[in-house]
Amino acid sequence: MNKLTFSLNYRKPKSEYKRSEELMICIRYYHKDSENSKARIIKKSTGVKCRLKDWDTDWHKNSNRYPVKSSDPDHERKNKLLIEKVEAFKIYELPAQQKKQDFSTLLKSKVPDGELKNKWTTYKDKINLVNPANKRNIDVIVVGTGLAGGSASATLAELGYNVKTFCYQDSPRRAHSIAAQGGINAAKNYQGDGDSTYRLFYDTVKGGDYRSREANVYRLAEVSANIIDQCVAQGVPFARDYGGLLDNRSFGGVLVSRTFYAKGQTGQQLLLGAYSAMNRQIARGKISMHNRHEMLDVVIVDGKARGIIARNLVTGEIERHSAHAVVLASGGYGNVYFLSTNAMGSNVTAAWKAHKKGAFFANPCYTQIHPTCIPRSGDYQSKLTLMSESLRNDGRIWVPKHMKDVEGLRSGKIKAVDIAEEDRDYYLERRYPAFGNLVPRDVASRAAKERCDAGYGVNQTGEAVFLDFSSAIARYGKEQALLKGLDVNNTSVVTNLGTEIVRSKYGNLFQMYEKIVDENPYKTPMMIYPAVHYTMGGIWVDYNLMTTVPGLYAIGEANFSDHGANRLGASALMQGLADGYFVLPYTIGDYLADDIRTGPISIDSKEFDEAEKLVKERINKLINNNGKNSVDYYHKILGKIMWDKCGMARTEQGLKEAIAEIKQLREDFWNNVSVPGQENEMNTELEKAGRVADFLELGELFAKDALERNESCGGHFREEYSTPEGEAKRDDEKYTYVSAWEYTGQPSDAKLHKEELLFENIEVKVRSYK
């Protein structure tokens, strides 16, 4: 079936359009690569528009009819143009498309058939289920207690499975998710500003620079509303307005207000919700919780994930745990950069061990560098602190226009407030008038780097820009003064009133800033600079969230699925809870349905023996190495290579160097690292050593992936592929795929498998926020 046809580009269900609305006409080209493959659709805008009532739905039934009816005064010209477009398409597009990519047949996305908006519902109706009596005989291991792992553990236990949950902290409540500040998205449309499931889906795919899987993203948008209902029922105290209803704010990259929040502690409140749901199941004996345990390997029996090897971090004991399926919810790997906004213990170990046991690792180079973090202050710096994106709702970002002011600031002769309004360069508002300070994160970060590279950085290190609240304070102050009948021209009254409003919105963030920097951000603008924050890449999963290893699942930040090459703010929390509460608990049933007669999995098998032996050997090697350098010594060097060569801007040359340098550093690590203490006791250096050893492998694959992707998309910016104005240049023809890497012995020898990305419900466009 190779077919060329026309269609209207619907952005929402047809029934929601008025008959008089104008829609773009697209060419659709259906074709199959071989007899048995799925039909692929290429969609291309014709630039010709047509009102709904002038569209002849049955035009193709008769060779004499044309798409645009004669009721359109301009129908003749339009139809002629359409014919021309088709001819042009045939001549120019078809040969190019025939240079087909070698997409992998190993990667089965398992996206169900049917219309996008019905896929999930129909699929859920048909999926295999395990009956409640049988669930009692099935064990599931969950590694991680963040929003993803916590919610999954609670729901799986509630459904009746026996759940064993692991985390390396001393309590499940301390998973990294608790640090999330700004909020969680949901397509509730409580503000009545035109939000919908489709719009959230559209924003997420566009925000991700068209590098995510449509069906997964749509499902995420679909279940998002339910998350809010669920959390409120659990007693999560979201912010409310004076009428007692839920309040919303906006985040970058979108034009609606759909972010639910609990001051600057949204992650905390959501995680405590999941934690309390877990506690209920722990009390019922359905979850057995293993705190201060670190997973060090997955055990595969007969090709299926059947357990893990974990180290008890208090006693040092190496333990075996078996189950019918293993779920990884171990978070992201931003700490490969040493300095990031992630918790100190966040690691890639669980994911990396799974990768080495057969799970493909997808898009490792997609990293998010968050634009608003507190700049670093010295070499002893141990981590970076995020200032939530929500601040960009009210803060304006600028640097001085003139070099003399920059110099004045650095030498301490002048302060930010001394610089006159007209001498300030609000560069985001200048470059991106439509979105202004609310452009997506990757765009905002690169713009800050551009200004600082050009020499306009406002602190000693030259790596900082201002985030200024004075306009917001004045604006809110005037509003309040008017409401209260006070004098709007009295600056001190207005400032005080405005300050109070800003405090009520961001109080804890301002306090955090003041404690760290020792400056009052109500009075002087904050200084910020981009920092590593989130990793879009992760373990490859199919629509069921299963990895390439049967029975091994990955959810939350640990997987690669929903955010493409760039994540929008407030969407990670949404994804974690969607995966854990609403998706995995269903899809895992489909796999476990075959295990109802398996019985308990024994830990006395050669596979467990073997895995445990390797884990112990590695630990002994680290302990007995007697080298001369500390673990942090290596981690810092690795971090610097990553930041300089695989950071906000990457080049072919730099990436090649990074690969060589990381390889060498890894060798040096294994020869010269020193880990004091013993293996059979609590040993925090040993824990760090194991994590850094894995980062040293991941870093190399990361650089390799970035080198392979000869385009700029989302968080991955290659200098060679940019416009003269510094905007990213994507290459859809060559790179509309997921890079999934198979481990073959050395990170740099990893084998690339490509999953093709098809966009059937969204027109792929250049991402513009201008």
Add this chain to the structure above:
Amino acid sequence: MNLNLKIWRQKSKKDKGKIVDYPIANVSEHMSFLEMLDVLNEELVSKGEEPVAFDHDCREGIFGMCSLYINGEAHGPDRGVTTCQLHMRKFKDGDTIFIEPFRATALPVIKDLIVDRSSMDRIQQAGGFVSVNTSGNTQDANAIPIPKENADLAFDAATCIGCGACIATCKNSSAMLYVSAKVSQFSLLPQGQVEAKDRVINMVNKMDEEGFGNCTNTGACEVECPKGISLDNISRMNREFLSANFGLKK
């Protein structure tokens, strides 16, 4: 600046433990307290000695992972912050600083400055939840409006990070502030009403069972709490407790 650190070292749960002196030089006032300890540890490791074990993770004052009793105060001399948010500018050249673990019968030391806080989790397991299923059959979130004032108060109570400073500070090692924060959060919201009675009784009983002391209203916990959890929560919990036990009006 140069400092003289006196740090509690204890090899394991069973070990007796003692204070050991560690002089440290060239500490920058911009460092956080934990970064200062990182520098010390780096020095110890390079000498082949075992570093000082302490709990930490987020270094943003939100996980509640870090602890430390610094010069006799939980989370050190600054107010409204956790140890990881404490900065060296609060100290001056030549200072002697005592660094000890949080101490309470219910929070035994595991190693050096690390304590076992699992008893605090067990109190939550006794009732710190709303019994709602998590599979999604819930009503619309805006179906029950909640007065902003109550929502805000519930939020304030819910910001407890479970660090245990209140317990370590209290001369009776009471966990009242910590427990009352959770009880208050739910008692201020309609969602938590159905099980309010059982919740407060079960949590208080569990607290006693785990070996936490009684509250004698010294108020020290409120002063040291890094999140500003207020004593009002304790009064609110006492009212809940009385009404649950004796049917008194709240």
